[in-house]
Amino acid sequence: MSFEEITKILDEIGAKVVVLLCHHNADPDAICSAYAFASLLKQLRPNFEVEIGAAHGISRLSRHLLTFLPITVKTQPNIEKADVVVLLDTNTIQQLDNLAEKVKDSKVPIMVIDHHAAHPETEQIAKLCITNEESSSTCEIIYNFYKETGVKPNENEAKALFLGIAFDTRHFVLANSSTLKTVAELIDAGVNAQETLSMLSLPMDFSERVARLKACRRAKVFKINDWIIAFSHVSAFQASAARAMIDLGAHVAVVAGRKNEKMEISLRCTREFYEKTEVHLGKDIAKPLGEYLHGMGGGHATAAGVNGAGEIKAGLKRCLRLLKEKLVNQ
Numbered sequence: 001m002s003f004e005e006i007t008k009i010l011d012e013i014g015a016k017v018v019v020l021l022c023h024h025n026a027d028p029d030a031i032c033s034a035y036a037f038a039s040l041l042k043q044l045r046p047n048f049e050v051e052i053g054a055a056h057g058i059s060r061l062s063r064h065l066l067t068f069l070p071i072t073v074k075t076q077p078n079i080e081k082a083d084v085v086v087l088l089d090t091n092t093i094q095q096l097d098n099l100a101e102k103v104k105d106s107k108v109p110i111m112v113i114d115h116h117a118a119h120p121e122t123e124q125i126a127k128l129c130i131t132n133e134e135s136s137s138t139c140e141i142i143y144n145f146y147k148e149t150g151v152k153p154n155e156n157e158a159k160a161l162f163l164g165i166a167f168d169t170r171h172f173v174l175a176n177s178s179t180l181k182t183v184a185e186l187i188d189a190g191v192n193a194q195e196t197l198s199m200l201s202l203p204m205d206f207s208e209r210v211a212r213l214k215a216c217r218r219a220k221v222f223k224i225n226d227w228i229i230a231f232s233h234v235s236a237f238q239a240s241a242a243r244a245m246i247d248l249g250a251h252v253a254v255v256a257g258r259k260n261e262k263m264e265i266s267l268r269c270t271r272e273f274y275e276k277t278e279v280h281l282g283k284d285i286a287k288p289l290g291e292y293l294h295g296m297g298g299g300h301a302t303a304a305g306v307n308g309a310g311e312i313k314a315g316l317k318r319c320l321r322l323l324k325e326k327l328v329n330q
Helices: 003-012 028-044 060-065 093-106 120-125 138-149 155-168 177-188 193-200 206-218 238-248 271-277 281-292 312-327
Strands: 017-022 049-054 084-088 110-114 128-131 220-224 227-233 252-259 262-269 296-299 303-308
Touching: 003 128, 003 138, 017 028, 017 093, 028 049, 028 060, 028 084, 028 138, 028 155, 060 193, 084 093, 093 120, 093 303, 110 138, 138 155, 138 177, 155 177, 155 193, 206 227, 206 238, 220 312, 227 238, 227 312, 238 252, 238 262, 252 312, 262 281, 262 312, 281 296, 281 303, 281 312
Parallel strands: 017 049, 017 084, 084 110, 110 128, 227 252
Antiparallel strands: 220 227, 252 262, 262 303, 296 303
16 A cells, blocks of 8 residues: 555545544544655645644643644534545544544545554545554555655654654654664654654643552452453543553553543553563454444554443453453463
8 A cells, every 4th residue: 555545545536635534532643654655745735735634632741742743633623615535543433523424424535644553444434554564554655655755754744744753653662673763764864863852751740640540449359370460440541540550560450531421442462462472452352342332442452442332340340251251261
């Protein structure tokens, strides 16, 4: 799959307005890949009108990055006006939350660019899916589009791509050799690595600290084989709370919460857990859990998320059952 396939479709339908959409609470990889992709499109098709949108806005860290980069993200993008919709770092329509129905009703071609495996439901409705699980991030896929087209990213574009990759690889801890080569090329393009990495450091506010402490206080801990599995619930900062429980010693942490009448569950695990059990949180746990909760789930091997309906207690109970089914016979 290549950038040429994207432009071929855009030219065939005579597209003029392109709307790029990121998942709800869009993280740095989502907004930075959308920004870099929009910039590339406008360089190659100057007459295009490109708009970036994110359901319910972007994450706190992403908002912080907007003080350093000229990125505009709309919570109510003009989907009705779009000739084509592109989902970035988003592999299911459901991740668009309140924008999902608008996308379905628009009847325009949908493209997906993501480093997660394409969801079967998404493959059915998308005109084109460009996915690569070997890529560290969606930003790395977008950078390869720049290389394919021979366009050298400017300072802001290179910085955005660098930030997206750094965020999704946990400051390159999860980076493979090809990712590190990409990072080196972005530094050659003018990115000051030390200065740019510091942009991803955001002081933890009081409410996040409290959420982490509450999650740990409420945690229920299970031992399956030699693995410590921790479950908890808080009303906000579920992902941060799950990371905190991993830092405290859990091999797997699952934290649930409720937002806008919907259940949200964040899952995290150590690299050791994934490598020794081969349990992929996104595929093996989050995806079936999302289906059970009449929602959607997915993500990476060591970090995943679920949105759905129902009671938190029932959701966590089902998650424990899924983990047990994967682990008890090992």
